[in-house]
Amino acid sequence: xxxxxxIKQTFDTEAxxxxxxxxxxxxxxxxxxxxxxxxxALEEALRIKEKIGSGEVVVVSAGGPRVQDVLRTALATGADxxxxxxxxxxxxxxxxxxxxxxxxxxxxxxxxLVLAGWRAVxxxxxxxxIRVAEILGVPHVNVVTALAVEEGRAAATMEIxxxxxxxxxxxxxxxxxxKGLNEPRYPSMRGIMQAKKKPLxxxxxxxxxxxxxxxxxxxxxxFLPAGRQAGRVIDGEAAAAVRxxxxxxxxxxxxx
Amino acid sequence: MNGGIWVVVExxxxxxxxxxxxMLSLARRIAGAQDEEVAAVLCGHNLAETAAGLGKYGAxxxxxxxxxxxxxxxxxxxxxxxxxxxxxxxPRVVLAGYTVTGRDLMPRLAARLGTGLFTDCTGVELxxxxxxxxxxxxxxxxxxxxxxTASPALATIRPNVFPARPPADDRQAIVEEVPVELGPQDxxxxxxxxxxxxxxxxxxTEADIIVSGGRGVKAPENFKLLEELADALGGAVGxxxxxxxxxxxxxxxxxxxxxxxxxxxxxxxCGISGAIQHLAGxxxxxxxxxxxxxxxxxxxxxxxxxxxxxLFEVIPELTTVCRELKSQG
Numbered sequence: 001x002x003x004x005x006x007i008k009q010t011f012d013t014e015a016x017x018x019x020x021x022x023x024x025x026x027x028x029x030x031x032x033x034x035x036x037x038x039x040x041a042l043e044e045a046l047r048i049k050e051k052i053g054s055g056e057v058v059v060v061s062a063g064g065p066r067v068q069d070v071l072r073t074a075l076a077t078g079a080d081x082x083x084x085x086x087x088x089x090x091x092x093x094x095x096x097x098x099x100x101x102x103x104x105x106x107x108x109x110x111x112x113l114v115l116a117g118w119r120a121v122x123x124x125x126x127x128x129x130i131r132v133a134e135i136l137g138v139p140h141v142n143v144v145t146a147l148a149v150e151e152g153r154a155a156a157t158m159e160i161x162x163x164x165x166x167x168x169x170x171x172x173x174x175x176x177x178x179k180g181l182n183e184p185r186y187p188s189m190r191g192i193m194q195a196k197k198k199p200l201x202x203x204x205x206x207x208x209x210x211x212x213x214x215x216x217x218x219x220x221x222x223f224l225p226a227g228r229q230a231g232r233v234i235d236g237e238a239a240a241a242v243r244x245x246x247x248x249x250x251x252x253x254x255x256x
Numbered sequence: 257m258n259g260g261i262w263v264v265v266e267x268x269x270x271x272x273x274x275x276x277x278x279m280l281s282l283a284r285r286i287a288g289a290q291d292e293e294v295a296a297v298l299c300g301h302n303l304a305e306t307a308a309g310l311g312k313y314g315a316x317x318x319x320x321x322x323x324x325x326x327x328x329x330x331x332x333x334x335x336x337x338x339x340x341x342x343x344x345x346x347p348r349v350v351l352a353g354y355t356v357t358g359r360d361l362m363p364r365l366a367a368r369l370g371t372g373l374f375t376d377c378t379g380v381e382l383x384x385x386x387x388x389x390x391x392x393x394x395x396x397x398x399x400x401x402x403x404x405t406a407s408p409a410l411a412t413i414r415p416n417v418f419p420a421r422p423p424a425d426d427r428q429a430i431v432e433e434v435p436v437e438l439g440p441q442d443x444x445x446x447x448x449x450x451x452x453x454x455x456x457x458x459x460x461t462e463a464d465i466i467v468s469g470g471r472g473v474k475a476p477e478n479f480k481l482l483e484e485l486a487d488a489l490g491g492a493v494g495x496x497x498x499x500x501x502x503x504x505x506x507x508x509x510x511x512x513x514x515x516x517x518x519x520x521x522x523x524x525x526c527g528i529s530g531a532i533q534h535l536a537g538x539x540x541x542x543x544x545x546x547x548x549x550x551x552x553x554x555x556x557x558x559x560x561x562x563x564x565x566x567l568f569e570v571i572p573e574l575t576t577v578c579r580e581l582k583s584q585g
Binding site: 011013014015016017019025036037094095096099121122123124125126127128130131133134135139140141142143145155159160161162163164165166167168169170178179180212214215216217218219220221222223224225227228229230231232233234235238239241242243245246248249250253255256 | 330331332335355356359360362363364366367368370371372373374375376388391392393394395396397398399400401402403404405406444445446447448449450451452453454455459465489506507508510513514515521522532533539540542543544545551556557558559560561562563564565566569570573574577578581
């Protein structure tokens with residue numbers, strides 16, 4: 001079983017977001033982490049490999065030099081090798097471009113499974129893994145909370161509005177991980193030492209020669225939401241405060 | 257006819273979800289300036305009646321793909337039907353809800369059509385003849401405006417943000433049945449089992465009122481108090497990450513950066529401190545009420561109304577008053 005895990009480096013979820021002088025999002029001084037949903041994907045890949053007792057887990061990420069940090073973390077956690085796609089041509093990449101590039105890298109080998117987080121906590125666009133599935137011509141199951149892999153098939157439990165459903169697909173296939181899929185492990189000291197010796201390939205767009213990867217969307221600007229003002233704290237003992245709250249909700253806020 | 261604004265309808269037991277009406281109203285607004293056609297696309301089985309009802313909500317035309325194999329949503333079958341239809345009729349814009357279905361279908365459709373998609377839009381505006389999409393990034397800590405450079409423009413729309421206009425009973429849509437061609441490639445996903453917990457409460461992202469609990473609720477059984485209040489108000493129940501990570505509530509009820517983003521009319525935060533993670537998921541609520549015994553809790557900095565007190569006293573009291581109001585009509 002050969003498993004690819006798509007990993008994205010994102011801002012820490014506790015990061016405060018500010019605009020950079022140029023109009024983009026300020027990245028200076030922000031702590032970078034492995035996208036939390038991708039951690040579920042990696043953990044699932046490691047568990048599948050462990051259960052089967054053989055196979056390979058390959059972590060793939062695209063971006064600047066700092067992206068190596070998340071790939072090394074993934075290797076320390078247990079992945080076997082990494083692929084880092086780095087190229088100035090990735091600047092301005094949108095979901096279309098990124099999926100095109102990642103799919104081109106995956107196409108160079110043949111994976112039985114591709115796992116990724118269902119969304120990244122930064123842009124939250126929740127598109128790239130599904131687009132990769134389409135480019136590879138394989139089925140996907142989105143927001144997966146349980147995954148059972150058998151010979152040539154997989155049954156994935158997908159979160160739906162009122163519960164979940166079990167979707168069966170032939171392999172190869174792409175699965176996007178939702179919180180609840182598993183409890184990710186941390187890298188061990190031994191893993192961190194071993195990671196330094198694990199292979200990490202560096203690819204450029206020249207190595208991949210993706211088809212048209214010009215973005216299909218263009219950002220025209222970022223803005224910060226208007227901050228909310230602290231409202232009114234209603235004093236008094238519970239019963240009186242509740243009466244006043246209900247009056248305000250009806251008469252002032254017209255919310256009930 | 258080429259052009260037009262399309263709305264992908266999501267129906268449940270033949271009844272369109274609220275987001276469908278919100279999108280049809282939005283489509284009418286952006287079509288208005290140029291008098292473009294607004295078309296609803298309805299995939300499923302035995303939906304003739306549903307199709308006929310969409311005209312009064314703003315559709316000029318309804319494309320109806322009726323097939324037994326479309327009775328339950330699967331990505332590949334629906335993608336095939338929509339992609340065929342888009343290539344044939346060439347709309348300018350395709351909108352779908354940012355729902356379980358929309359977030360699964362639209363990236364796949366966008367990839368098949370080789371076009372751009374804006375996810376979870378909270379704004380769609382015409383700038384001359386160009387459509388500008390606004391969407392949250394970093395879970396609403398910032399917003400991005402953007403345009404597509406390919407056609408059609410695809411977007412998923414956040415529920416509960418765009419107002420739905422009341423139906424106009426005299427409006428009718430042309431219902432056009434479209435051919436459904438599906439091959440084995442399109443039927444590779446098989447739904448083996450559906451496990452639903454039937455709930456009388458509205459879905460979190462569609463609810464007008466949400467009663468949400470955090471660490472201060474202290475134990476899973478105490479969520480009953482929140483459920484009673486939610487039921488008295490006809491609302492949904494949510495939770496903070498702290499409550500979910502403690503194992504008190506299932507993850508699908510989590511509101512925040514690693515949960516759902518909601519924008520109800522009223523959000524009642526009970527025993528929630530207001531971590532930035534949580535605020536990102538509910539900061540666009542129209543009215544926020546905080547109930548917390550810690551007067552320094554961060555949540556009070558953004559709440560419209562706050563009660564500093566013991567939620568185990570305040571919530572039952574609030575439930576009683578809301579029930580009284582309800583019984584008075």
